[in-house]
Amino acid sequence: MSRYLARVRLPRAWWGYRVRDVDLLIGRIRRALVRIELGEEGRITIQQVKGAAFGMRFFGYRHGPVDELLDQVVSRLEEVHRTVPLRQQLLPAAKVRKQKFSRRLRGYRSREVLGLCAKLANVLAEWENGEHSVGLVAADLVSVRFGGSWFGFDRDEVDEFLDEAALTLQTWHQRKPGRR
Numbered sequence: 001m002s003r004y005l006a007r008v009r010l011p012r013a014w015w016g017y018r019v020r021d022v023d024l025l026i027g028r029i030r031r032a033l034v035r036i037e038l039g040e041e042g043r044i045t046i047q048q049v050k051g052a053a054f055g056m057r058f059f060g061y062r063h064g065p066v067d068e069l070l071d072q073v074v075s076r077l078e079e080v081h082r083t084v085p086l087r088q089q090l091l092p093a094a095k096v097r098k099q100k101f102s103r104r105l106r107g108y109r110s111r112e113v114l115g116l117c118a119k120l121a122n123v124l125a126e127w128e129n130g131e132h133s134v135g136l137v138a139a140d141l142v143s144v145r146f147g148g149s150w151f152g153f154d155r156d157e158v159d160e161f162l163d164e165a166a167l168t169l170q171t172w173h174q175r176k177p178g179r180r
Contacts, residue, residue: 005030008069016060025052029073036080045160046077091168093124099161107152116144120165127172138170 005026012019031164032044049070054060103110119136126133141162 005073007034010061010065010069012059013062015056016062017066018057018060020056021054022061022066025049025054026069028073033073033076044077045164046074048160049074071074076133090171091124091165092120093128096121096124101153101157101161102150104154105151107149107154108146108158109149109152112146113153113158122132124172125166136169137173138166141166142167 008026010022029044029049035043053068054066099117100111101113120141123133123136124133144162146158
């Protein structure tokens with residue numbers, strides 16, 4: 001699929017999706033698929049592809065072919081996620097400790113985000129070591145609210161990361177021994 005994306009040529013229309021926006025997303029998808037094909041972690045999610053929004057411009061890409069291409073990418077990513085073992089889908093504590101976020105104007109307060117990430121990493125490490133921690137649950141991550149900052153962490157990146165972490169915690173809690 002990554003080779004196909006490298007050579008795909010999308011038709012243009014008088015009024016269509018902004019070429020630069022579409023090309024940036026396709027390049028990002030292609031890089032993620034190459035990583036997946038090499039057995040590494042892809043850095044794009046199904047939600048990011050489904051939620052892609054493009055500006056409109058004269059002489060842009062036609063809507064239909066772009067939407068069809070993105071549908072093919074989503075089905076390929078869904079196929080990959082079905083074949084990946086559950087253990088690889090879980091967010092490891094080491095990744096949480098190394099997590100970096102972009103800074104943006106009017107982002108989340110970095111101290112609050114980093115504090116939650118440290119707590120999350122400790123809880124995940126306990127789960128990975130076989131201890132059954134209840135220090136943090138998925139609902140805590142879903143309902144957390146951070147203060148704003150003039151130059152803080154990118155809100156979208158943090159929210160996406162917390163969604164992934166919430167799914168991991170939910171999976172660990174469901175796999176808890178003695179649970180029916």
